[in-house]
Amino acid sequence: MIIVMCADADEQDISQVVSAIRSKGLREHISRGDECTIIGALGDERVFDTAQMEALPKVQKAIRVVHDWRLVSREAQAHDTVLTVRGIRFGGGNKQQVHSGGDASSSASAVYLDPFFVSANPYAADSEAVFSLPDCKRHIEACHQAEKAVWVRIRDGRHIETALSAQADVLCLGGEMMDNRSLLQELGSLNTPVVVYKNKHHTVRDWLLAAEQVVMCGNRHVLLGEAGTLSLHGEPLRLDADAIAKAKKLSHLPIVADVSRLAHRYMDTDTLQALAWAAGADVVVV
Numbered sequence: 001m002i003i004v005m006c007a008d009a010d011e012q013d014i015s016q017v018v019s020a021i022r023s024k025g026l027r028e029h030i031s032r033g034d035e036c037t038i039i040g041a042l043g044d045e046r047v048f049d050t051a052q053m054e055a056l057p058k059v060q061k062a063i064r065v066v067h068d069w070r071l072v073s074r075e076a077q078a079h080d081t082v083l084t085v086r087g088i089r090f091g092g093g094n095k096q097q098v099h100s101g102g103d104a105s106s107s108a109s110a111v112y113l114d115p116f117f118v119s120a121n122p123y124a125a126d127s128e129a130v131f132s133l134p135d136c137k138r139h140i141e142a143c144h145q146a147e148k149a150v151w152v153r154i155r156d157g158r159h160i161e162t163a164l165s166a167q168a169d170v171l172c173l174g175g176e177m178m179d180n181r182s183l184l185q186e187l188g189s190l191n192t193p194v195v196v197y198k199n200k201h202h203t204v205r206d207w208l209l210a211a212e213q214v215v216m217c218g219n220r221h222v223l224l225g226e227a228g229t230l231s232l233h234g235e236p237l238r239l240d241a242d243a244i245a246k247a248k249k250l251s252h253l254p255i256v257a258d259v260s261r262l263a264h265r266y267m268d269t270d271t272l273q274a275l276a277w278a279a280g281a282d283v284v285v286v
Contacts, residue, residue: 001045001053002063002076005037009058014039016056024048029071029216036060038077040070042216067250068205069212072222077252080282083193083221085110085149085169090193090223091254091282098151098285100260104142110149112172112260112285113139116159136166151195151285157183164192175199175227178210188217195256197225200237204246211253223283224251227258237262239272241279248280257281 026043053062082092099108152168175197198207228237257276263269
C-alpha cells in the first residue's frame with residue numbers, strides 16, 4: 001500500500017501512519033520528496049482498508065498496490081522520475097544518447113565503459129587480468145573534462161568499489177546479475193545511480209522486482225535497462241520493444257535501451273534507435 005501525505009504533514013503525522021502500519025505487522029518505507037512525503041507499507045496489504053488510512057490526520061490518499069513491486073510503480077509515483085548526473089537529465093522526456101565506444105569526443109551526452117568484460121571463450125585473453133585502475137581513471141577523467149557522464153558496467157560485486165574509485169557516475173548491472181539478491185541489496189545501499197538490466201530470458205515482472213529490491217534498500221537513483229531478448233529469427237537477440245512499452249506504463253523509472261549490439265542486416269542501429277524512442281525509452285546506448 002502507498003500512503004501519500006499532505007504537503008503540510010509534520011513528523012507527528014508521519015509517525016501516526018508509521019505506527020498504524022507497524023500495528024498490522026507491516027514495515028514502512030518513507031520517501032521524502034520536495035512536495036510531499038510518500039510512505040510505503042511493505043507486507044500483506046490486505047490487512048488494511050484504504051479508508052482506515054485515509055482517516056488518519058494529513059493523509060491525502062492511500063493506494064492499494066496490486067503488483068509485487070510497489071516503490072517503482074506508477075501508483076507510487078505518477079510522474080516520471082528524472083535523474084540528473086553531471087548536469088545531464090535522464091528521464092522525464094529528456095531523450096539522451098550514450099556512446100558505447102567510450103569516446104569522449106562523441107556527440108553523446110554520456111559514454112559507456114565495460115572495463116571488466118570477460119570473454120566466454122576460455123582461450124580468449126582475460127581482459128580483467130590486464131585491467132588497469134590508473135588507465136581507467138584517466139579515461140574517465142578525460143570524459144569528465146569533455147562534460148560527459150560516465151557509465152561503467154560491473155560484472156561482479158568486487159567491481160563496485162573499483163568503479164567508484166575510478167569516479168564512475170553510473171553503475172550498470174548486467175542482466176546476468178539480475179537474480180543476485182545480495183548484489184542488488186549492496187547497490188541499494190549506495191547513493192550512486194544504477195541501471196538494472198533485464199536479461200534475455202527475464203520477464204518485465206522479474207525486471208521490476210529487481211529494481212524494487214535496489215530502491216527498497218534506499219537507493220532511489222535507479223534506471224531500467226533493456227539490451228536484447230531472445231529472437232525467434234536468425235539473429236541472436238532482438239530489441240524487446242514490448243517490454244520497454246510495458247515497463248513505461250507500469251513504472252516511473254527512466255528506461256535505457258542498449259542497441260549497441262543488436263543491429264543486423266534487416267535493422268540497422270538508426271532504425272533500432274527510432275524503435276526504442278517510439279517504445280518509450282528515455283536513453284539509448286549506441
